[in-house]
Structures are given as structure tokens and as C-alpha cells.
Amino acid sequence: MLPIFEKYIKAQSTSFTDEEIRRIGAAAIQRKVRKKELLLNAGEVCRYKMFITKGFLRTYRIGSDGSEHLMQFSPELTWTTDGESYANRNPSDYNIDALEDSQLLLWSKDSFDALLTLIPALKAFSDQLISNNLHSSRNRIYKAISSTPEEKYEDFIRTYPGILLRVPLRMVASYLGMSVKTLSRIRQAQLQH
Amino acid sequence: MLPIFEKYIKAQSTSFTDEEIRRIGAAAIQRKVRKKELLLNAGEVCRYKMFITKGFLRTYRIGSDGSEHLMQFSPELTWTTDGESYANRNPSDYNIDALEDSQLLLWSKDSFDALLTLIPALKAFSDQLISNNLHSSRNRIYKAISSTPEEKYEDFIRTYPGILLRVPLRMVASYLGMSVKTLSRIRQAQLQH
DNA sequence: TTGAAATCGGGACAAATGTCCTCTTTCGAA
DNA sequence: TTCGAAAGAGGACATTTGTCCCGATTTCAA
Numbered sequence: 001m002l003p004i005f006e007k008y009i010k011a012q013s014t015s016f017t018d019e020e021i022r023r024i025g026a027a028a029i030q031r032k033v034r035k036k037e038l039l040l041n042a043g044e045v046c047r048y049k050m051f052i053t054k055g056f057l058r059t060y061r062i063g064s065d066g067s068e069h070l071m072q073f074s075p076e077l078t079w080t081t082d083g084e085s086y087a088n089r090n091p092s093d094y095n096i097d098a099l100e101d102s103q104l105l106l107w108s109k110d111s112f113d114a115l116l117t118l119i120p121a122l123k124a125f126s127d128q129l130i131s132n133n134l135h136s137s138r139n140r141i142y143k144a145i146s147s148t149p150e151e152k153y154e155d156f157i158r159t160y161p162g163i164l165l166r167v168p169l170r171m172v173a174s175y176l177g178m179s180v181k182t183l184s185r186i187r188q189a190q191l192q193h
Numbered sequence: 194m195l196p197i198f199e200k201y202i203k204a205q206s207t208s209f210t211d212e213e214i215r216r217i218g219a220a221a222i223q224r225k226v227r228k229k230e231l232l233l234n235a236g237e238v239c240r241y242k243m244f245i246t247k248g249f250l251r252t253y254r255i256g257s258d259g260s261e262h263l264m265q266f267s268p269e270l271t272w273t274t275d276g277e278s279y280a281n282r283n284p285s286d287y288n289i290d291a292l293e294d295s296q297l298l299l300w301s302k303d304s305f306d307a308l309l310t311l312i313p314a315l316k317a318f319s320d321q322l323i324s325n326n327l328h329s330s331r332n333r334i335y336k337a338i339s340s341t342p343e344e345k346y347e348d349f350i351r352t353y354p355g356i357l358l359r360v361p362l363r364m365v366a367s368y369l370g371m372s373v374k375t376l377s378r379i380r381q382a383q384l385q386h
Numbered sequence: 387t388t389g390a391a392a393t394c395g396g397g398a399c400a401a402a403t404g405t406c407c408t409c410t411t412t413c414g415a416a
Numbered sequence: 417t418t419c420g421a422a423a424g425a426g427g428a429c430a431t432t433t434g435t436c437c438c439g440a441t442t443t444c445a446a
Contacts, residue, residue: 061335069339071331084328130323135277137330138264142254144337145370146262149403168423177338179404184425342433361393372434377395 001030001103004053008077015121024115024122028105033098040096046085048106052076055102056166059094060174070174073163076102079129099167144177152176153186194223194296197246201270208314217308217315221298226291233289239278241299245269248295249359252287253367263367266356269295272322292360337370345369346379 002025009021016024029048033039033055040046042062050057052074059072059080071094074080085092086109107115116123143155156176157164164172173183195218202214209217221244226232233239235255243250245267252265252273264287267273278285279302300308309316336348349369350357357365366376 061339063339067339069335071335083324084331087324127320130327131276131280134323134327134330137327137334138277141330141333141337142262142264144334145368146254146256146260170423175338180424181405181426182403185403188425363393373394374396374435375433378433381395 001053001105002028004077005051005105008051009125013121013125015124016119020119020121024119025105027111027115028107031104031106033102033104035098035101038095038097039104040082040085040092040094042093042095043091045089046082046092046094046096047108049079049081049086049109049112050074050096051079051105053103053105055098055104056100057096057102057104058099058167058171059096061094068174069177070171073160073167073175075163075166083130099171149176149178149182150186150189152178153183194246194298195221197270198244198298201244202318206314206318208317209312213312213314217312218298220304220308221300224297224299226295226297228291228294231288231290232297233275233278233285233287235286235288236284238282239275239285239287239289240301242272242274242279242302242305243267243289244272244298246296246298248291248297249293250289250295250297251292251360251364252289254287261367262370263364266292266353266360266368268356268359276323292364342369342371342375343379343382345371346376 005025005028006021009016009024028051039050039057040059054076056076057074057080058070059074059082060068060070063069072080074096080096082092082094082096084090085094089109116126143152147155153172153176156172169183169187170180173180176183198218198221199214202209202217222241226248232243232250233252247269249269250267250273251263252267252275253261253263256262265273267289273289275285275287275289277283278287282302309319336345340348346365346369349365362376362380363373366373369376
């Protein structure tokens with residue numbers, strides 16, 4: 001798993017020395033999970049920042065009526081955590097589980113914080129990830145309040161090509177905030193062309 | 194304006210020395226704007242971080258069909274900018290204008306960046322603001338994909354009491370991603386209780 | 387002060403969306 | 417392999433939501 005992570009880091013930023021990359025990787029816990037395995041249970045504190053070297057995770061929340069609402073897809077070579085719970089050691093509102101057998105690197109807050117002070121380039125990289133995250137969250141809000149279901153679906157397949165092939169439609173519908181029925185109607189209408 | 198800002202900063206964080214607060218304030222440009230005045234025009238680069246000492250701003254985006262979509266309300270004692278445009282000096286997709294006569298403090302990226310390196314407490318404070326922003330954005334996404342219009346409205350008046358009294362209903366409807374008609378129906382139904 | 391524009395509620399109607407159901411196919415665990 | 421569960425399409429129907437009107441009131445700028 002570490003070679004995958006190292007290759008990813010080098011592709012993302014040229015600011016790291018090889019020694020720094022080695023230290024970051026050395027601080028990680030390696031973990032393999034099977035499909036459907038739970039990595040974070042709502043109510044628990046999210047103790048780790050996670051990097052997915054292989055596989056596919058999702059982050060979702062259970063509504064008061066018991067329904068699942070999918071907040072995030074996390075394919076390989078992306079990061080995930082509940083930042084709020086991780087930073088403040090609060091119980092999380094979210095669940096994270098594996099949609100496919102996956103391989104992960106985990107950093108506890110203590111060890112990651114130590115790396116951040118030790119390696120300024122990591123702090124800059126982490127800030128950049130947060131900034132990107134904020135930007136894409138704003139875009140998602142904009143689409144959620146401004147687009148029709150058709151537009152949301154088209155935007156989804158444009159922005160995340162490939163995800164559609166890996167997850168059930170009901171998860172895409174949940175992510176987009178519409179019923180499976182609406183999504184399947186849209187797809188049916190598009191077959192007419 | 195500066196005394197208001199200084200009082201705000203002291204209330205938010207005890208990590209600043211008086212001298213640091215003075216320097217931060219000294220780097221700001223003071224600006225007064227009249228209601229309806231435009232502070233950022235879509236297509237322009239957002240050159241400033243803004244702090245509202247008095248008044249009320251909004252951030253919105255114009256859809257391809259010409260409709261306004263309200264992304265953010267910014268009352269007094271809050272910050273606003275288009276972070277994406279500000280950080281990368283890209284043309285912005287957003288407009289920012291004044292909903293009331295307002296008084297602002299503006300920092301250009303160059304002068305704010307200088308402050309960030311000079312004053313570590315400011316970097317920590319700024320990181321905290323971004324973290325809060327990301328957290329509330331996630332919550333807004335969750336509500337957008339999981340709540341009925343009624344729930345969105347009730348959550349809005351719970352989360353932002355007071356805003357409803359200061360802005361036209363159509364802006365609240367736009368912020369929540371529903372038509373004015375739907376919002377007015379919900380309000381009508383609530384009068385029955 | 388006055389006239390134009392904006393706000394907001396309401397009615398009527400059409401369109402979109404959700405729920406509930408069935409049926410078929412696929413998937414997954416024993 | 418086999419059996420039960422999940423996925424996904426589709427029909428029927430009710431509900432919700434949006435659009436297009438109108439009219440009364442308020443707001444704003446000349």
C-alpha cells in the first residue's frame with residue numbers, strides 16, 4: 001500500500017523530500033477491510049484520517065426516519081474522515097463503510113498532528129486539500145439548490161464518470177437528493193435519444 | 194469600524210496580543226457601501242477578504258437561465274469572500290452585494306498573506322474559520338439532500354433567527370432551493386397552529 | 387409627495403415527484 | 417450450487433411543487 005501512497009504524494013506535490021514521504025508513510029496504520037465493513041459508526045469519535053489506496057468507501061448519514069443519505073463517495077487515491085469529529089473528538093453523525101474490499105492507510109490525530117508540525121509541506125498540502133474540499137462542497141450546494149434532477153444527474157456523470165458503474169443506482173439517487181424512481185425515470189428518458 | 198473588529202477578535206480568540214490586533218486592523222481598507230452596491234461582479238477576480246462590521250451582504254450566483262441563487266447571507270460580524278477566486282486569482286462565478294447600507298474592512302491577498310506569516314495566531318484563527326465553514330457547508334448539503342421543504346424552512350429559522358426579518362422571502366426561498374410559492378405555502382400552513 | 391416597482395398572498399392548472407406495488411434479473415451468502 | 421435478498425424497471429395513483437395569473441400593500445426613488 002505504501003508505494004501507492006508515495007506515488008500519489010509525489011504526483012500531487014513536489015514539495016516533499018523522499019525522507020519526509022517515508023516518515024509520513026511510516027506513521028500510517030495499514031488496514032484491509034471487506035465489503036460492507038464499517039469504519040466509522042455514528043456516535044463514535046472518528047479517530048483517523050484515511051487514505052484509500054485501493055477500493056471504495058462511502059460516507060452516509062441516517063435520517064430521523066431511518067433513511068440513508070449519502071454524503072460522499074471515496075474511491076481509491078482519495079482521502080476521507082469526519083473532519084468535525086476528528087478535530088474536536090466529538091461523536092460523529094456519519095457512518096463510513098466499504099462498498100468494495102479496500103485497502104487503507106490510517107493516521108491518528110496525534111500522529112498526524114506531529115507530522116504537520118514536523119513537515120511544513122504537509123501542512124501546506126493538507127490546507128490545499130481542505131480548500132479543495134470547501135470549493136467542491138460549495139459547488140455541490142449550488143447544484144443542489146439550482147439544478148433540476150436531470151441537470152444533477154448529468155452533472156454527476158460528467159463530474160464522476162465511472163462511479164455510476166461501481167455503485168447501485170439508489171446510492172447515486174441518495175447522493176443527489178432524489179428518489180430512485182426519479183433517477184430511473186431520467187435514465188429511461190435518456191434512452192430515447 | 195476598527196473598534197468593532199477589535200472587540201470581535203478578542204471575543205473569538207485570546208491568542209492575539211494587542212499589538213497583533215492593531216497590526217491586523219491597520220492593514221485593512223475601510224469601506225462604506227450603500228444598499229444594492231456591488232462588491233464583487235461575476236467574471237472579476239475577488240481581490241479581498243471582507244469583514245462586515247455593520248450591515249448585511251449576500252453572495253449569489255446567476256444560473257444559465259438568468260435566475261439568482263443565493264449562496265450566503267453575511268450579516269455584521271461575519272467574514273465573506275470567494276475563497277476560490279481570492280486564492281487563485283481566478284474570475285469568480287459569484288456576485289456579492291449589499292442588502293443594507295454596510296461598513297466593511299477589506300484585506301487584499303498580499304497584505305493578508307503577509308499578516309498570516311507574521312502572526313501565527315492569525316493563521317490558526319483563519320484555519321479555524323475555514324474549518325467551521327466546511328462543517329456548516331456539509332450540514333447544508335445534508336439538509337439539502339435529506340429534508341423536505343418544511344424541514345428546511347424550520348431549520349433555517351432555527352439556525353438563522355433574525356435573517357427572515359431583514360430580507361425578502363424570495364431570497365430565503367432562493368437560499369433554500371425552493372420556489373417562493375412553496376415557501377409561502379409552508380408559512381401559510383404554519384399559521385393554522 | 388407621487389408614481390413605478392417590488393413584495394407577497396392566493397387561485398387555477400399543469401408538471402414533476404414520491405409512494406406503493408409487482409415482476410424480473412442479478413447478486414451474494416450459506 | 418441454491419435459495420433468499422437486493423436491484424431496478426414499470427404502472428397507478430396521490431401529493432407536492434412550479435408556473436402563470438391577479439390584486440392589495442409596501443417600498444423606493446425621482
